[in-house]
Amino acid sequence: MILAFLLTASLLTQIPSATDSAIRQAVKDQVAAIKTSVAKRAFVGPISAKSEASITITNLGNLTRTAVVAGDATIKLAGGKEGTFADLKVGNFVIAMGDVDSQGTLAVKRLLVIAKPTPDKRVVISGRVTDTSAASFTLETAKKETWTVKFTSNTSFAGKIKKTDIKAGDRIVAVGNPAATANTLTAKLIVQLSTSPTASPVTPVI
Numbered sequence: 576m577i578l579a580f581l582l583t584a585s586l587l588t589q590i591p592s593a594t595d596s597a598i599r600q601a602v603k604d605q606v607a608a609i610k611t612s613v614a615k616r617a618f619v620g621p622i623s624a625k626s627e628a629s630i631t632i633t634n635l636g637n638l639t640r641t642a643v644v645a646g647d648a649t650i651k652l653a654g655g656k657e658g659t660f661a662d663l664k665v666g667n668f669v670i671a672m673g674d675v676d677s678q679g680t681l682a683v684k685r686l687l688v689i690a691k692p693t694p695d696k697r698v699v700i701s702g703r704v705t706d707t708s709a710a711s712f713t714l715e716t717a718k719k720e721t722w723t724v725k726f727t728s729n730t731s732f733a734g735k736i737k738k739t740d741i742k743a744g745d746r747i748v749a750v751g752n753p754a755a756t757a758n759t760l761t762a763k764l765i766v767q768l769s770t771s772p773t774a775s776p777v778t779p780v781i
Contacts, residue, residue: 615672621633629641629643644686648673649686650662651685670686670687697763700716700722700724702746704744704747714747725762726761733766733767738765745767745769749766750766
């Protein structure tokens, strides 16, 4: 009888109570909520401020973002050298990767210090060639704007054409960098879209 009582008591202690089940469910709910509120993200831009354990990054949209850098975060400096939080300086251009919480704060897992990318200032214009010279074309766009398209030894011509193949009346697309003079482009690439219509031969009247 005593043995049966002891076995019954032992088995009862192994059966989870309603309270235990409620606690386990509450923990599961909290874990699920955390997983829902955390997302993998990356912040890119210069460090605009630094505190004891976090940095402020001004992203490419000119918005500020907070990133917390814990001691276990991997930091790579320019050139691939291992770094620490102390090596980070205001003005460094960084890519910070990690988990973002519901407040928008990034818990950094990996941070790279890189050279600031050079802004791409190339522009694309298209239109009809109105004049040609040894070093440039004059181009009229669909908006009736007049552009001077300069070319150098570094200018490429798409296809098998040469600069001497482009005549007044041709339609072209020019890709390049704007010069200091307004409406002037130094072309990197020129694409000929169409050639000027040729005059129809005159049929002699007999």
